[in-house]
Amino acid sequence: MFHAFFIGASAIAVALFVYTKSKVEKCDDATFSLFQRSYISVYALAVAGDWLQGPHVYALYDSYGMTKHQIELLFIAGFGSSLVFGTVIGSFADKFGRRNNCFLYGVLYGISCLTKHVPVIEVLMVGRLLGGIATSILFSAFESWLVYEHNKRGFSDDKLGVVFSNAALANSLIAIASGYVAQFAADMFGYVAPFDVALLVLGAQSILVLSRWPENYGDEKATTSQSFHKAFSLLKSDHRVLCLGLVQALFEGAMYTFVLEWTPALSQAAAIGEKLPHGVIFASFMVAAAAGASLFKILTKYTRVENLMRYVLLVSSACLSMPLIFPFDLTLLFVAFLVFEMCVGIFWPSMACLRGAYLPEETRSTTINMFRIPLNLIVIVILYQNFSMFTIFQCCAIFLLLAAGAQHVLYSSPRVIPFSGAGGVTDAEREEL
Numbered sequence: 001m002f003h004a005f006f007i008g009a010s011a012i013a014v015a016l017f018v019y020t021k022s023k024v025e026k027c028d029d030a031t032f033s034l035f036q037r038s039y040i041s042v043y044a045l046a047v048a049g050d051w052l053q054g055p056h057v058y059a060l061y062d063s064y065g066m067t068k069h070q071i072e073l074l075f076i077a078g079f080g081s082s083l084v085f086g087t088v089i090g091s092f093a094d095k096f097g098r099r100n101n102c103f104l105y106g107v108l109y110g111i112s113c114l115t116k117h118v119p120v121i122e123v124l125m126v127g128r129l130l131g132g133i134a135t136s137i138l139f140s141a142f143e144s145w146l147v148y149e150h151n152k153r154g155f156s157d158d159k160l161g162v163v164f165s166n167a168a169l170a171n172s173l174i175a176i177a178s179g180y181v182a183q184f185a186a187d188m189f190g191y192v193a194p195f196d197v198a199l200l201v202l203g204a205q206s207i208l209v210l211s212r213w214p215e216n217y218g219d220e221k222a223t224t225s226q227s228f229h230k231a232f233s234l235l236k237s238d239h240r241v242l243c244l245g246l247v248q249a250l251f252e253g254a255m256y257t258f259v260l261e262w263t264p265a266l267s268q269a270a271a272i273g274e275k276l277p278h279g280v281i282f283a284s285f286m287v288a289a290a291a292g293a294s295l296f297k298i299l300t301k302y303t304r305v306e307n308l309m310r311y312v313l314l315v316s317s318a319c320l321s322m323p324l325i326f327p328f329d330l331t332l333l334f335v336a337f338l339v340f341e342m343c344v345g346i347f348w349p350s351m352a353c354l355r356g357a358y359l360p361e362e363t364r365s366t367t368i369n370m371f372r373i374p375l376n377l378i379v380i381v382i383l384y385q386n387f388s389m390f391t392i393f394q395c396c397a398i399f400l401l402l403a404a405g406a407q408h409v410l411y412s413s414p415r416v417i418p419f420s421g422a423g424g425v426t427d428a429e430r431e432e433l
Contacts, residue, residue: 016294045205051178052198060191064119081129083376086136091366094218098145106206109134113199140368148216164349172290219362243410245371250403253378254396269330292345306411317400
């Protein structure tokens, strides 16, 4: 069954990709095409450095003789680091440069990979702390650099959505490829080998960032505390930005929780003694996400992103409710999880476009990192507490319903149109809108 669904999902993803390339994404602008390739080539290496590590983190810690409790503490340390240190260092991009922050991502994550060679929990803890900081940079500085450069060069707003959609598509495909590469490296040289491959990839990414990307900033004159104050004031004064932050935190909180829970959910539904093909299932999820990224480009030709996301969030909530309603129907659960992953594929470019429209340039990276504070808190609490699987999926479904409510408020608010200037939308322009 799983192989059949993988083939079917792959066929749908390919068909959507071909259709969008020929019918939706026609582009005769060589300058834009070059700019898009420059961004995606670097971004692809950055996410590859992350994906290569994921499949064997737990297995490596286990091979070093770490207890389940120690491994949980290491994972909590990663999310906690992203919450505390990553939020601060990620915000440095606005003051000290987005390109420099992207370079720092490769350096910090590379050092984190090196610590995997030392089977000492204190050293591994340092690696998790550095990895948490790097993750915050990955999800803020790269996007901030792109939005600034896109606006600075005068490209149209719809083309920004194209870049984000193609980046999400590349992310899904790289996840699949990274899984195979990591498995091959682990089979040949042991569990630490995928982290050495990631180190090489991150080194290449850092070199490309410095050699190909120009530098850009938010507010260079503001101190870090001033940037946080401006970002916090924006959240308090503009309910649209607050709603955007809630949608991101609630959806991603549910998504990261799903990553931890899909295996036990499917295992519970499977027949006794049935062995699940986890690799095929993961690849199917990534193909579904890739299909969602292509579907985003089609759907946004007919409706605003603010409207589209309302339905995406409701469908996502319904999908993660299936383990509560039909906990022992393996086929139905797997189909629901595939649809949820397709929603994830739509979510990434949708939220990136909304952040590009609603967040001011001067504190863009800082505000994005503030959005991640409740997300990290959600994951830390779920990791720390021994909730039942039923309770966890109940929380996920509720999170997504709340996100749909926040998205509806955002949809009902006046539309914010991003200006073509590199400085983004000013407060005065917001008031005029």
